[in-house]
Amino acid sequence: xxxxxxDRAIVRAPGRSVVAGLREDPRAVPDDAKIRKEHAAYVAAxxxxxxxxxxxxPLEAFPDSVFVEDPALVxxxxxxxxxxxxxxxxxxxxxxxxxxxxxxxxVLELGDGESADGGDVLVTPDVVFVGLSGRTNAxxxxxxxxxxxxxxxxxxxxxxxxGVLHFxxxxxxxxxxxxxxxxxxxxxxxxxxxNLLVTPQGEHAAANALRVNDRVFxxxxxxxxxxxxxxxxxxxxxxxxxxxxxxxAGLSCLSLRWHTGA
Ligand code: CIR
Numbered sequence: 001x002x003x004x005x006x007d008r009a010i011v012r013a014p015g016r017s018v019v020a021g022l023r024e025d026p027r028a029v030p031d032d033a034k035i036r037k038e039h040a041a042y043v044a045a046x047x048x049x050x051x052x053x054x055x056x057x058p059l060e061a062f063p064d065s066v067f068v069e070d071p072a073l074v075x076x077x078x079x080x081x082x083x084x085x086x087x088x089x090x091x092x093x094x095x096x097x098x099x100x101x102x103x104x105x106x107v108l109e110l111g112d113g114e115s116a117d118g119g120d121v122l123v124t125p126d127v128v129f130v131g132l133s134g135r136t137n138a139x140x141x142x143x144x145x146x147x148x149x150x151x152x153x154x155x156x157x158x159x160x161x162x163g164v165l166h167f168x169x170x171x172x173x174x175x176x177x178x179x180x181x182x183x184x185x186x187x188x189x190x191x192x193x194x195n196l197l198v199t200p201q202g203e204h205a206a207a208n209a210l211r212v213n214d215r216v217f218x219x220x221x222x223x224x225x226x227x228x229x230x231x232x233x234x235x236x237x238x239x240x241x242x243x244x245x246x247x248x249a250g251l252s253c254l255s256l257r258w259h260t261g262a
Contacts, residue, residue, distance in 0.1 A: 001153075002076065003123050003173060004211040006257040009051045010074075010099060014039050014066040015058030021247040022064055022086055024165070028246040035243045039066065042217075042254050045237050049212045051257065056099055062092045067253040069118040070135075071096040073144075074258045078106035078151045080144070085115035085135030108147045116140035119166030119253055125176050128153050129190070131160035131167025158190050165248050172209045172252065174216060174234060180225075182207045197232060200224040208250030217251045 019032050046053050059065040064086070071092045073080040079100045084090055100107045110116060117135040121128060121144070128148050130141045138157075145155035160167045161184040171181040171191075178195040182204040186196050199207050199222075206222035209229070218226050220238035229236045241251060 002259045009255045009257045012056040015060040017063040020063040030246040069253040079104040081109040083110045114140040114143040128155045133160040210251040
């Protein structure tokens, strides 16, 4: 199964309302012009990696809708419309349903009471990890496993370490059997059989990196992580996401990615 070979992606342009997005630290006020700049560079980097990117229009009524990873999960042969666990984000589903229907023959959906954010879903070649979190509840995770099975994928429900927003805040896939993970995630013991590259002290927020085709997108403000990735042989694309990080977000959350026909 292709897990980081992508030729298509959806992103959503940030609206002016993006500065009102959910964030843990109310003092970290983001600047919308800087967010737009970071977002544009991210879209350009996807294009440079060989991905055809559809930029959906901003949804001013939904400040966090720029984080398209959370309301959906996509594969080349089908998509799943999720139900974001934050009440202010649930309404993103309507526009996302239309976006998926226009691009995928098969779209499955979670039902009422079943919450799951795409940020809690880590797709690896053999198993799709679904992290329980403040956004993904047990009913949502169980329902998601059933929908994954319908798409021929095996899911596994796991715990998200305390204190992180999403499962993938703390871990990302670097290649078919290597993960970048925080020490807490490594200590969870969930990843038997994987090689683990641990985020350096002071850079645990770098764990949300993004493998795209032959390269790894990583936060530009995490130089030690970039060095470690480069030493391990990865082609690192440093991207500025400092402003986006003020909204508790990283690199995976800004796009939905897939490979047509796989
Ligand atoms: C939220 O709290 O929902 C947004 N401010 C950030 C979402 C980040 N999503 C992700 O990492 N998948």
